[in-house]
Amino acid sequence: MDSISSIVLYVLTFLSVYVQVFFLITFLENRKKIITRKGPIKLIKYPKVTVIVPCWDEEKTIYKTVRSLLDLNYPKDKLKIFLVDDGSTDGTWNAILKFSKHSNIKIFHKENGGKYTALNLGLKHVETDFLGCLDADSIADSESLVRIMSYFEKDPSIMAVAPSIVAFKSKNIIQGAQRAEYDMSVYIKKMLGFIEAIHVAPGPLTIFRKKVFDDLGPYRHAHNTEDMEIAYRMQKNHYKIEQCNDAYIYTSTPLTITKLYKQRLRWIYGFINNTIDYRKIIFRKKYGNFSLFTVPSSIISIFAVSFLFGKMVYNLGSFLFSKILQFQAGGFHFTSKTNFLDLFFVNTQSLFFIIIVLYFLIILSITLGKKMTEGKWGFSFNTIYFLLIFSIIGPFWLLKAVYNTILSRKPAWR
């Protein structure tokens, strides 16, 4: 039993290191292509863009969100803003009404039906060649849109461009941890962009060519992760998604563990279920790196975390058991007078060194992500918070998502 467990542990560790090395080598290959622009830029042509803002009970944040769109460095006559109230029960509708006098803002009201229905209502009215969505809890940097559009100008084969999502200033260590995590996902998404394998077109201001929806159809419910499903659908149909690392969208992150747990549960549940829905595209070389690298590596991470968590619980259990034995045998005391500071007792198993390398690669990816967004090097304590909080609580939302999936998929067996 022990040897099977250690083989599994080695295999999972190997695959996890493989994924990190893959990112690192992708980075080294493409590092010269990563540009972080500081000031305003100009496009040769400014195509018309529509931004849909779906809102559901967002009266507190909607004003700032819309304001940030109005302040975008983009010609006013080229930018249309759709505000869609998805049956809010608070003062969102009134807050939206205040913007109705702006000539480039259109407002809609509908019965509550979920975010994807609000987006689809907006989609029906879009007349521009480019469109995007901005979650009502996010704020767009004034240069974000023009930088995103510069990618389309440069490469006509690009069908969607995702921005860098940056967590707002953190008020506590939970938000601090997420800040580091968002930095890391900027890095990861940029690398996935280079190998044409991005798996999510996030709600905060991913801009699409309208052709995507004309060809592939509107948003779907997709287990409450419509932004992931659309990316899967695009990858399945060979539509290129890029990531623009210097287009910043500031988003508010959960302030408490409970809220973070709920958000992540939804994300992971969405990932698992979208992957099951699209299982036929895994390990098919015609779907490219997305099918050979992105999806498998996420699946591996789910297995690795579940396995490590199980092992940790087992180890903790046997540790407590030995303490109980010790108590029964002769009470608590320091069993030996051996000096455990003795270097002899430092773990020197090869797995120990591998884990150090793995952590080093993870910290490096956070640092590189920070450099890509902020344009400067630096180490922040947020990295430590991230490693601590996510490795302790992460397994719980992950296992719960797996559990929910098993429960909800029960009827499908019959």
Added chain:
Amino acid sequence: MNENNIDWKKYLIVFLFTVGLFLSASYVSNYFGNKKIDQLKLIQDKISIDILSSETQFSLLSELSCKNISDSVLSGELGELANKLEWGQQNLGMTDTVLYLKKYYSLLEIKDYLLTKNISKRCKTKAAFILYFYTTAENCSECEKQGLALSALRDKYPELRVYSFDYSIDLSAVKSMLQIYKIEDTKLPALVVDEDVLTGFRGIDELESRVKESFKLQETTPINTNSTKTIKK
């Protein structure tokens, strides 16, 4: 277009690079593992010299006085060695070298036991011994418990010497001891206290009263510890 974006060479390079990392880690791990084995060997050699020296001293002076016989310094070092060996067995694996070191350790224990017993008999010094037989061949939770109880007892009575032997070790000297005391593998853990064989788990209280009775040991209190130290000096 996507099919063309698969860079198989890169997948291979990443694979080789990762294998390289694992190999380097295993090399580094081996290097430190060997250092640890060397350290263990060094401690054993020192103990072996100490025993030899004490034995020689004992033979030289046996006809004279007991005053000059230095208290054999071994128990502390044997304890350290035992801890390190146990840790090594768990973390380095039961390699041939670890097994060899373990045999050597058992032999040193027996020598220390015989020597201390002889000194105590001739010079009428107080000494208490427990021989403890356990097994690692099968899962023996009683043995684990017994081991913990014994180390608790040893902490309480520093004069007590506990010699532990792995039943399954392939060493003729240990086998002879098993024969002498008629220890069977079905009745482990087994203890030999004052020539009595006790099988199965024995609680700390039972052992304490036995040990106290037969050897009239003193518990460690700050004052006693000091006095022991002065005697040793």
